[in-house]
Amino acid sequence: MKDLYVFLAVLKKYYIELKRYAFNTVMMMGGIYILFALIFLGMQSFNATPETLESTIVGFALWIFAILGFSELSWSILEEARNGTLEQLYISPVSFGRISGYRVLASFMVNLLLMSAFLMAMMVGTGHYLNLDPGVLLLVFLTLLSVYGIGYMMGGLALIFKKVQATLSIFQFLFIVLLMIPAALDSAIIYVLPVSWGSVLINDVMVRGTPFLELPLNSVMILLLNSLAYFAVGYLVFGYLEKIAKQKGLLGHY
Amino acid sequence: MTEMALEVKGLNKTYPQWRKESVEALRDVSFDLSKGEVMGLLGPNGAGKTTAIKCVCGLILPDTGSVRFFGEEVKDRVARYVSAVLEGNRNIYWRLSTRENLEFFAGLQGLSPSSVREDIVSLLKTFKLEEKENVPARKLSRGMQQKLALGCALIRDTPLLLLDEPTLGLDVETSLELRNYIKELVRDGDKTILLSSHDMNVVEDVCDRVVIINHGRVVADDTVKGLKDIFKVQAYEIGLQGRWNELRDVLPEHYNIDIRDSHTVINCQLKDSKEFYRLVDLFKERRIEIDHVKTKEPNFEEIFVKLLDGDRR
Structure with a gap:
């Protein structure tokens, strides 16, 4: 039950902050939409095929979703350290790693609503309607699990080095590359990279119209293993870096 | 227990x-x-x-x-x-x-x-x-x-x-x-x-x-009381009748001598009772009348500084 109450507290805080800063959220989504529109129009002017355009919608939405989740783990640690609240999170009966996991889950739930609305707006705005199979939710979650794993690693580095904003920014653009690799490269490497294979499967369902249940089981299993591996490694690395931060007395320092 | x-x-x-x-x-x-x-x-x-x-x-x-x-x-x-x-x-x-x-x-x-x-x-x-x-x-x-x-x-x-x-x-x-x-x-x-x-x-x-x-x-x-007690016995306030500015030349530097309207107040830390008696003899010699002698309640800040000072030495 303790964990449930911690999760509810984290979810409520996430929601309150989002609501209280609704203007910021709306402006952020508006800005992102304009960026998307510019990319979409640019691609249209190069006579991109409808499939490419629809893949762009999926890729862009997935990228934003990934950035939001990634930020929740890495940027927020920097913010908490700067504000002086990070140490309070460590003085909890639930480990900080788990609290961070709950934050990710809370952000996934809230961002899912935001991204659904955003996706609708993209589809209406472009006139390209995608196949909205409920199974996509699972694929998105599994794809983002690898992002969260990387987020944990970066969060661990943030605990120690604090000034990692530049690296975090680079990672945000690295996700674009990872999402684009499958289109550019027909290689088995996409099975081991984070995000890439997940984006292939999501495209299969949303763009090519393959029902989720008709996806080959081994394809979904590869995604599951890939995501779990990244998540587990990320979590372990975070634990290791957290221990170093505690040994060096760096928690809460900024 | x-x-x-x-x-x-x-x-x-x-x-x-x-x-x-x-x-x-x-x-x-x-x-x-x-x-x-x-x-x-x-x-x-x-x-x-x-x-x-x-x-x-x-x-x-x-x-x-x-x-x-x-x-x-x-x-x-x-x-x-x-x-x-x-x-x-x-x-x-x-x-x-x-x-x-x-x-x-x-x-x-x-x-x-x-x-x-x-x-x-x-x-x-x-x-x-x-x-x-x-x-x-x-x-x-x-x-x-x-x-x-x-x-x-x-x-x-x-x-x-x-x-x-x-x-x-x-x-x-x-x-x-x-x-x-x-x-x-x-x-x-x-x-x-x-x-x-x-x-x-x-x-x-x-x-x-x-x-x-x-x-x-x-x-x-x-x-807090224990720390105060340790220092209490060593701190004194001695009041003298009259203005005795010349005591500044005779007494050690760490004695705080305050000349007021018609009397002199000395704040000091004494090592032992012998030092106190030497001081009384000095006043007798110079025909200085003692008005009062008080053990001084030490200020906690002074205790803190003294402890750190002692640690440095």
């Missing part, structure tokens, strides 16, 4: 430095705290107070040593026993309102919203924050923010409370108010408090016992 709320034994902590000499933050630091006691942790800047408190909280891993809460050695998840206010008003979420902060920290402790509803109302009342319950923390005054930070630690309902500089930056009135809350906490409930502060008045007013740390070592561990 008195139950021990906190036992800190042999804490050592060294911070290695890149191309520099390592910093020994704690050297064999040991102290304990009985249930219901308020203990002050004192020391100059960089003495190791915060490192010691953070080791107790599990935020810093000591190289060696142990921390036991109510007889149980805990290396992780100390939150069952401890809540803390570590950086005054920086421990709260500035975007959340007063009530939302209290609710969040209760949730963080794994407490259900319904179980703390009444406690929140009571804390808002105690800290006179009822009218500010829906105001974002960033819009509160510093004093209110520190009271809220203390409230957020109290809502966790742990038996041990660690307060690092709880009155730092507060005006006299708010500092007094906060001190009274701390005293009430111990009187009304079964809270045990470890408090670090630079403010000697706070320590003298609130604490039963004091541990003084300097250069990472414990240099004194006694009750």
Whole structure:
């Protein structure tokens, strides 16, 4: 039950902050939409095929979703350290790693609503309607699990080095590359990279119209293993870096 | 037998430095705290107070040593026993309102919203924050923010409370108010408090016992009264009739001679009774009439400085 109450507290805080800063959220989504529109129009002017355009919608939405989740783990640690609240999170009966996991889950739930609305707006705005199979939710979650794993690693580095904003920014653009690799490269490497294979499967369902249940089981299993591996490694690395931060007395320092 | 709320034994902590000499933050630091006691942790800047408190909280891993809460050695998840206010008003979420902060920290402790509803109302009342319950923390005054930070630690309902500089930056009135809350906490409930502060008045007013740390070592561990008694017998105020300015040439430099309207007041520390009798002989020789001799209650700040001075030597 303790964990449930911690999760509810984290979810409520996430929601309150989002609501209280609704203007910021709306402006952020508006800005992102304009960026998307510019990319979409640019691609249209190069006579991109409808499939490419629809893949762009999926890729862009997935990228934003990934950035939001990634930020929740890495940027927020920097913010908490700067504000002086990070140490309070460590003085909890639930480990900080788990609290961070709950934050990710809370952000996934809230961002899912935001991204659904955003996706609708993209589809209406472009006139390209995608196949909205409920199974996509699972694929998105599994794809983002690898992002969260990387987020944990970066969060661990943030605990120690604090000034990692530049690296975090680079990672945000690295996700674009990872999402684009499958289109550019027909290689088995996409099975081991984070995000890439997940984006292939999501495209299969949303763009090519393959029902989720008709996806080959081994394809979904590869995604599951890939995501779990990244998540587990990320979590372990975070634990290791957290221990170093505690040994060096760096928690809460900024 | 008195139950021990906190036992800190042999804490050592060294911070290695890149191309520099390592910093020994704690050297064999040991102290304990009985249930219901308020203990002050004192020391100059960089003495190791915060490192010691953070080791107790599990935020810093000591190289060696142990921390036991109510007889149980805990290396992780100390939150069952401890809540803390570590950086005054920086421990709260500035975007959340007063009530939302209290609710969040209760949730963080794994407490259900319904179980703390009444406690929140009571804390808002105690800290006179009822009218500010829906105001974002960033819009509160510093004093209110520190009271809220203390409230957020109290809502966790742990038996041990660690307060690092709880009155730092507060005006006299708010500092007094906060001190009274701390005293009430111990009187009304079964809270045990470890408090670090630079403010000697706070320590003298609130604490039963004091541990003084300097250069990472414990240099004194006694009750406030015990420390005062040690120094009490050595400090004297001697009043003389008449103005005796020439005594400045005769008496040692550390004697504080104050010439007033029709009398002279000497404040001094005497090594032993022989020194006192020598002084009386000197007054007799010069036909100086003694008006009064008082043992002086030592100022706690002076005791602190003397202890650190002794440690330096």
